[in-house]
Amino acid sequence: MVAGVQILSKSASQAQAEILTDGALQFLAALHRTFESTRQSLLAAREDAQRRFDSGVPLDFPPETANIRADPTWLCAPPAPGLEDRRVEITGPTERKMVINALNSGAKTFMADFEDSTAPTFANLLNGQVNLRDAIRRQIDFEIAGKKYKLTDKPAVLIVRPRGWHLDEPRVTVDNAPMSGSMFDFALYFYHNAKELVKRGSGPYFYLPKMEHYKEARLWNDIFLFSQSYLGMPHGTVRATVLIETLPAAFQMDEILFELRNHSSGLNCGRWDYIFSAIKKRRADRTAILPDRKDVTMTVGFMDAYVRLLIKTCHRRKVAAMGGMAAQIPIKNDPKANEIAMEKVKADKLREVTYGHDGTWIAHPLIHGIARQVFDEHMLGPNQYHVLREEFNVASSDLLNYSVPGGKVTVEGVHGNIACALAYCAAWLGGNGCVPLNYLMEDAATAEITRVQLWQWVRYGVRDETGQPITVEYIDKLIGEIAPTIKKLVPAATEDHIHITAQYLKGQIRQQWPSEFLTSDLMPYLSAADGVDAKWHKSML
The missing domain is CATH 1.20.1220.12 (Malate synthase, domain III)
Known part of the structure; x- marks a missing residue:
C-alpha cells in the first residue's frame, strides 16, 4: 500500500499485481502531486479558448511566440537509436497477439496504442502494459489453439501512445482525486521499461495525442525531465512525436517542437482527429460546415495547408514529418474491390512521400508491402529532412479554408x-x-x-x-x-x-x-x- 493511493477497481488480476507495484504507485503519486494542478489549469484554458472561438475570435498564429517561429537557429534533438528511418509505422492496440503481429510486420516502428484504438477497460490497460513489458524482454511468445506466436529477431522499434490530457483514470486515485490517464499510461510504461529499453539499444519513445497548445507540450517536457531524474537517467533519453490532430495545434507547430526540442522526434499528421477538431473548434461558425467525410480528402484546402506547414516546420528543425493513416484493410473475398482499395493506399502514400513526408502509418500488416514499396522508390535515404520545402507558404487563412469542391451531404x-x-x-x-x-x-x-x-x-x-x-x-x-x-x-x-x-x-x-x-x-x-x-x-x- 502507498499512502494516498487507492485502486478502486474490484477486478484484481495477475496483471494488476505485476504492474501496480509499490514502486510504480509511488511514481504515479509523485507525478500526480507535481503536475496534476497544471493539467487542470490547461484543460480550463481549453474551455476559455473555445469560448473565444465561439464569440468569433478567429484562430491565428500566437503573436507572443513570433520570435520562436522566426528564429532559424534552434533545432530539435538528433534522431534517437532506431528512429532515424521511420518510413512505415504500424499502429494498433496492445492486445498480445496484435503486439506480436505488429512487431513482426516488417514496419520500421510499431505505435502501441493506449488511446484511440484501445477501449480503456482496466484489464485492457494493465494487460497491455504486461504485453509491452514482455515484448521488450523478448518474453511475449505464446501458443493458442495450436498456433504459435513468436517475435522475430529484428522486431519493429516500439513507440507508445498514452491517452490524451482530457481523460481521467477513475480506477486509480491519488489524494482522493482521479489520476490523469496520460500520466497513468506514460508512468507505468516508463517506470517498468525505460532502463531496459536503453540497455537493449533503444529508448522510451512516445506519441503524444490531442494537444491544443504549446503549454501542453511544455507540461509533457516537464514530466519527461522529472521522470528521467526520478529513475536516474540522462535528460534527453526520452523521445516524443506529437500528433498534430487539433486545429489550434496546427497554428503552434514550431512552438510545440520548441517546448519539446531536447526530447522531440517530430510531428505527425493525425488527420482523422484533425477533421474532428476542425468541426468542433469552429462549431459556432456556420461557414465551417463540412460535407460527407469521404469528400474531406487530403487535397482540400485546410487539410493540404496543414500538411504543407507540418513538413516545412519539421524539416526546418531537423525532425521527422510523419504522414497519416491508411485505414484500409485487405478485402479477401472481392479481388476487384481489393485492387481499388489498394490503389487508393498507393496513391495516398505517393502523395505523402513526394510532398516530403519521412514516413507513413498503416493499420494492417498486409498493407506494409504497398506503403514500403512507394517510400523505398521515392525516399532513397533514411528520411527527407533535407527537403526544406521553402516554397510552402501557409497563411492562417489557408488553415481555415474549408471549401470542399464538389462535396455534398448525401x-x-x-x-x-x-x-x-x-x-x-x-x-x-x-x-x-x-x-x-x-x-x-x-x-x-x-x-x-x-x-x-x-x-x-x-x-x-x-x-x-x-x-x-x-x-x-x-x-x-x-x-x-x-x-x-x-x-x-x-x-x-x-x-x-x-x-x-x-x-x-x-x-x-x-x-x-x-x-x-x-x-x-x-x-x-x-x-x-x-x-x-x-x-x-x-x-x-
Whole structure:
C-alpha cells in the first residue's frame, strides 16, 4: 500500500499485481502531486479558448511566440537509436497477439496504442502494459489453439501512445482525486521499461495525442525531465512525436517542437482527429460546415495547408514529418474491390512521400508491402529532412479554408455516419476500441467525426442532396432503423450497449454544443463495469 493511493477497481488480476507495484504507485503519486494542478489549469484554458472561438475570435498564429517561429537557429534533438528511418509505422492496440503481429510486420516502428484504438477497460490497460513489458524482454511468445506466436529477431522499434490530457483514470486515485490517464499510461510504461529499453539499444519513445497548445507540450517536457531524474537517467533519453490532430495545434507547430526540442522526434499528421477538431473548434461558425467525410480528402484546402506547414516546420528543425493513416484493410473475398482499395493506399502514400513526408502509418500488416514499396522508390535515404520545402507558404487563412469542391451531404453519408457511430461506440463499450467496418479499421477518431458531423448538420439545418432536411426527428428515425442492424457489423456488440449508444447519439444531436470527447462521455460505463463507485465518475449518462 502507498499512502494516498487507492485502486478502486474490484477486478484484481495477475496483471494488476505485476504492474501496480509499490514502486510504480509511488511514481504515479509523485507525478500526480507535481503536475496534476497544471493539467487542470490547461484543460480550463481549453474551455476559455473555445469560448473565444465561439464569440468569433478567429484562430491565428500566437503573436507572443513570433520570435520562436522566426528564429532559424534552434533545432530539435538528433534522431534517437532506431528512429532515424521511420518510413512505415504500424499502429494498433496492445492486445498480445496484435503486439506480436505488429512487431513482426516488417514496419520500421510499431505505435502501441493506449488511446484511440484501445477501449480503456482496466484489464485492457494493465494487460497491455504486461504485453509491452514482455515484448521488450523478448518474453511475449505464446501458443493458442495450436498456433504459435513468436517475435522475430529484428522486431519493429516500439513507440507508445498514452491517452490524451482530457481523460481521467477513475480506477486509480491519488489524494482522493482521479489520476490523469496520460500520466497513468506514460508512468507505468516508463517506470517498468525505460532502463531496459536503453540497455537493449533503444529508448522510451512516445506519441503524444490531442494537444491544443504549446503549454501542453511544455507540461509533457516537464514530466519527461522529472521522470528521467526520478529513475536516474540522462535528460534527453526520452523521445516524443506529437500528433498534430487539433486545429489550434496546427497554428503552434514550431512552438510545440520548441517546448519539446531536447526530447522531440517530430510531428505527425493525425488527420482523422484533425477533421474532428476542425468541426468542433469552429462549431459556432456556420461557414465551417463540412460535407460527407469521404469528400474531406487530403487535397482540400485546410487539410493540404496543414500538411504543407507540418513538413516545412519539421524539416526546418531537423525532425521527422510523419504522414497519416491508411485505414484500409485487405478485402479477401472481392479481388476487384481489393485492387481499388489498394490503389487508393498507393496513391495516398505517393502523395505523402513526394510532398516530403519521412514516413507513413498503416493499420494492417498486409498493407506494409504497398506503403514500403512507394517510400523505398521515392525516399532513397533514411528520411527527407533535407527537403526544406521553402516554397510552402501557409497563411492562417489557408488553415481555415474549408471549401470542399464538389462535396455534398448525401443520404449515404448520413446513414454511414449513424452506422459508424453506433457500431464503434457499442464495440467500445464492450472493450474493443479497434473495429473493422466496411474494410476500414476504425478507431475513436472516425467515430468522433461521425458524431460531430451529425450534430453540425442538425444544428445548421443542412439538407442532403435529395433536399431532405437533416433534423432531430429524421436522425431519430434513422437511428431506430439502423440500430437493429448493428450486430451484423459488430457481432460481439450487446443489445444493451447498442441501446446505450443509440440514446447517447440522440442526446448529442440535441445539445447546444457537442461534447468534447465521446470517450470522456462513455468512460463512466467502463469504470462502473470495473466496479468503481459512481461517486468517482464525473457523470453517469
